[in-house]
Amino acid sequence: MSGGRRDKTGSRTGSKTGRLTRRAFLIGSVAVAGGVAFGVYQARQPHPNPLGGDRPDPAGADDDPAVTLNPYLVVDTDGVAIVTPRAEMGQGVHTTLAALVAxxxxxxxxxxxxxxxxAAAAYFNAAVLAAAVxxxxxxxxxxxxxxxxxxxxxxxxxxxxxxxxSTSTADAFVKMRKAGAAARSVLVQAAAARWGRDAASLRTDGGAVVDPGSGERLPYTTLAADxxxxxxxxxxxxKPRSQWRLLGRSLPRVDMTAKCTGTAGFGIDVQLPGMRYATVLANPYPGGIRGGFDAGKTEDMPGVVQVVDLGPEHGDAxxxxxxxxxxxxxxxEALNxxxxxxxxxxxxxxxxLDVIAASIDTQAPDATPRDDGDVEQAxxxxxxxxxxxxxxEYRAPFLxxxxxxxxxAVALREPERLTLWCGHQAPTLxxxxxxxxxxxxxxQVDVRVQFLGGGFGRRAEVDxxxxxxxxxxxxxxxxxxxxxxxxxxxxHDLYRPAAVARCTGVPGRDGLPETAVLEIASPSVMRSFAGRAGLPAMGPDKLIxxxxxxxxxxxxxxxxxxxxxxxxxxxxxxxxVGASFNGFFHECFLDELAAAGGQDPLAMRLALTRDYPFAQAVLETMRELAGWDRPLPTDDGRRRGRGLAMTHSFGSTVAQxxxxxxxxDGIRVERVHCVADVGLALDPxxxxxxxxxxxxYGLSAAIMEEITFKDGRVQQSNFHDYDALRLAQTPEIRVRILQSGEAPTGVGEPGTPPSKPALAxxxxxxxxxxxxxxxxxxxxxFA
Structure with missing residues (x-):
């Protein structure tokens, strides 16, 4: 696909990215759009292949629920295209997922x-529920x-x-590599049959099957149908890790050229013939009602085509x-x-916030996920x-x-079909x-996922x-x-909830904490989301x-x-999610305990993590990276200080x-040192x-962001009163990556939780x- 070329919908496609719909590829025939698809089949009853060309599961019964039938690879007349069925919202996921197959x-x-x-159940995410255990x-x-x-x-x-x-890479790590390996196997077998040679004597290289003896090459494009x-x-x-050529390296991102040249197609960019343009006005009071309206002035304005009452199911917008x-x-704006x-x-x-705090005294706990020792006796x-x-007592605002x-979003309703174009994190929902x-x-509904101009959980919503x-x-x-x-x-956001934590701690004779109690109150995000999504929300909410x-x-x-x-x-x-405020509560409180016990914050954490070598490694690396034992300069007359925090979230341990x-002129945030253990680093x-x-993202919230209510309505409205760090305020950031595992853990979210407490x-x-x-x-x- 050439840079800036328009597809048949009118959406712009980048130089190395595109859109795959069930109409575009009817895989299974020799060449419709010139393509065939390969998948890996490892579940008793695999979901239907959304690209067509399903076969019965050759493995029969399989007890591994983490790997299933997923078509990830298309070979067509243009070469090889890899299906990366996760939303690309700037985090680079298409690059890493493609590298797994490649x-x-x-x-x-x-x-x-x-x-x-x-949008297809075949691309389900198993890791996101496994992480909730x-x-x-x-x-x-x-x-x-x-x-x-x-x-x-x-x-x-x-x-x-x-x-x-932060589960996309963890979920795909095995299944997408197996998809690539399975495809390689059948391509080699096809070449062996064509040449009449032993498949074990052949190898693959550069998108082709190669006979080392004769030097002959057959590109995948010529072998796909066989x-x-x-x-x-x-x-x-x-492949063993020692033979990796792509994984573990920093690769050129597949979306970068399109995004740098302005040819990347975001949801807001879609253009179709005969298109009309709309916006909505909804009640500024959450859960409020509409008494009535007068659209006469609006309907008389130049260019206005229609005013549509969306009804109670859309909040009377x-x-x-x-x-x-x-x-x-x-x-x-002219609507009355x-x-x-x-x-x-x-x-x-x-x-x-007072009501949230009072729930600690008046409600039964939702859960007590940690209860070591005998707190009451202590x-x-x-x-x-x-x-x-x-x-x-700590408090965190709505965000x-x-x-x-x-x-x-763009929508087209036809007699027996609805097509939606938008950036979305949950297309099947x-x-x-x-x-x-x-x-x-x-x-009958076709969701065509575009690039997302940021997600952060907001585009998992369907409103x-x-x-x-x-x-x-x-x-x-x-x-x-x-x-x-x-x-x-x-x-009209779906807000990060406010939260309150009441904390009680006792330093021991050695200065280390011997007792720590955190009682955390926050409305349940998962129950709120599940209610809108029509999903079950059983049991305690771990996110709290x-x-x-x-x-x-x-x-x-x-x-x-x-x-x-x-x-x-x-x-x-x-x-x-919950770690965004609990990192602040937990790590600020640990610092208070360190001060009460006369402990150095880093030394105390090292003492408390003796049973966790991976956390010890993160802290020791931080000692060196940040020069923790060296005094900060004082020659310019400014008072200086360092703050440390470490949070384990989404499988990764991150200290800052x-x-x-x-x-x-106020407080300047001068630099941030970050050490992250991400299990296995696929793209540093x-x-x-x-x-x-x-x-x-975390420092912006820590310094200046807050959603406030007055008389039942949100007071903020735009970046002038809900701002974020500007370039001049952004500190120097140094990152050191550690690897203590055999599989990747989360990276999209774990950088946020420790930033707020480290700053405080x-x-x-x-x-x-x-x-x-x-x-x-x-x-x-702040300066």
Missing amino acids: EELDLPWESVRTLHGP PYPSWDHGWLAEGLRDVAGVAGKLLGMQLTGG AAAIEPPADPPL LAVVADNTWRAFQGA IDWRPAADVTGDSAAM LRIARAEAKPMVEA AHTTLEPPA LRDLAAEQAGLDPE FALQAAAVAEAMPGTPVKLTWTREEDVR TEGAAMQPYRIANYRVVGYAPSSPVPLGNWRS VVEVSDGT AIIEAQMQSGIV NAVFAATGKRIREYPLNKHVT
Whole structure:
């Protein structure tokens, strides 16, 4: 695909990326679009191949629920294209997933093309449910592994194609390599049959099968049809790590050329013939009602085509359709609507946080995922002996996602079909809910996933795309692009919940903590999301305590309790979810315990992690990287301080040291040191970029971001009052990557949780101010 070429939908395609739909490839015939597909089949009842060409499972019964039938590779007349069925939202996932297949298939990297693939249960994510098992990721005992296997089976049965939870690479690590290895096997067999030679004597190189004896080469493109008729092996051998050519290296990203040249197709870029443009105006009061409206002024405006009442299922929102997006925005501003608040959302943010805090006293726990030792006995003794105790309450606000690309989707309703173009993290969920809304079967809904201009969990939600489908329903045969204004985006987000933690700790005689109790209250994100998605939400919500309960520290009496108060505010997944506030609570509290015990923060953590070699390695590496034992300079008259935090989340252990200075212009965040153990590093440059991104996202929230409510409505509306770090404020960031495992762990989210507490701890070190809530700019001034 050449740079900037338009496909048949009018969407721009990049130089190495494209879109794969079930219409485009009818795999199984010798050449429709010139292609055949290969997959790996390792489940009792594999999901149907969405590309066609299914075969019975050659392996028969198989007890491994983590690997299933997945067509990942297309060989066509243009060469080889790899299906990378996860949303590319800037994190580089298409590059790493493509490398998994290309490595086993001996493809030259410069020839690789990627295709997102259709919305299909065959691309389910098993790892995201396995990660929800209530055992720490380092626990590989029979019970923990057995539950992960069961969760993987549940993920298969659910069939949700999902990009989230920093699980994309972990989920694909084996299955996509096996897809490449299986394809290689049948290609070699096809060449052996054509030449009349022993397959074991042949090898592959540069996208071709090679006979070392004669030097003859047969490109994969010429063997594809023959290979499609050969049964692939059930469990093909994989290359040992010592033979990897692509994995473990920093590769040129497959999406970079298109994004640098402006030819990448995001959801907001889709253009179709005869298109109309829409926006929505919804109630600024969460859960509120509409008393009435007058659209007369809007309908008389130039370019306005129609005003569509989206009805109660879309919160009584109104859509304005026009001949361009700007006129739709102007028409929405002219609507006269009687918005009324909900009865249960009448307070302000402080009152909401007080209600959350009160749940610790008034509700039964949702879960107690960590309860080591005898906390009650330890606290009784501490009080009886008048031991020094640390008691603290921490608070975290509601937060918005503010993806750079605002919510946008294109919809086309035809008599027996609905097509949606948008960037989305859960295309099968969107397909099914859109089908239900439109009165169609899921097979009649085609979701074409585009590049995402940021996701962070926001684009796992379906609200904006279902609104586009509803507008298209009112205008059959006409493609409609619906784009939210930034004001609608900020005021109608599915917010990161506010949270409160009450912490009690007792330093022992050696200065190390002997007792630590964290009681954490936060409304349940998973129950809120599951309710909107029509999914079951059974049992405790692990996310409420994630980033606090399963940490690699050993304290004699150590308890973490979660409470799940209800919330009238709509909630959603936000980058690192519960760990985004629990990292702050847990690591700030550990620093308070270090200070109370007269301990160096790093030395204390090293003492508490003696049972966890991987955490020790992270901390020791941080000691060297940050120069922890060297004093900071003081020759310019500014007060300086370092702050340390370490959080284990999404299978990865990440420590950060933030350095700040304080002067007459305020506090400057000067540099951040980051050490990340990611299990197995498949692409170091992408991992480093993701750590940097997570740090900037976390520091933005720590310093300045907060969603507040007054009289039941959100007060913020755009970047002027919900800002993020600008380039001039962004510190130097240094990243060191460690590898302690045989498989990759998460990288998209683990960089965010330690950033906030590391900054707060640095502010304390520089100024002596202990801040127990963020944003920190409510208490100190930043330069």
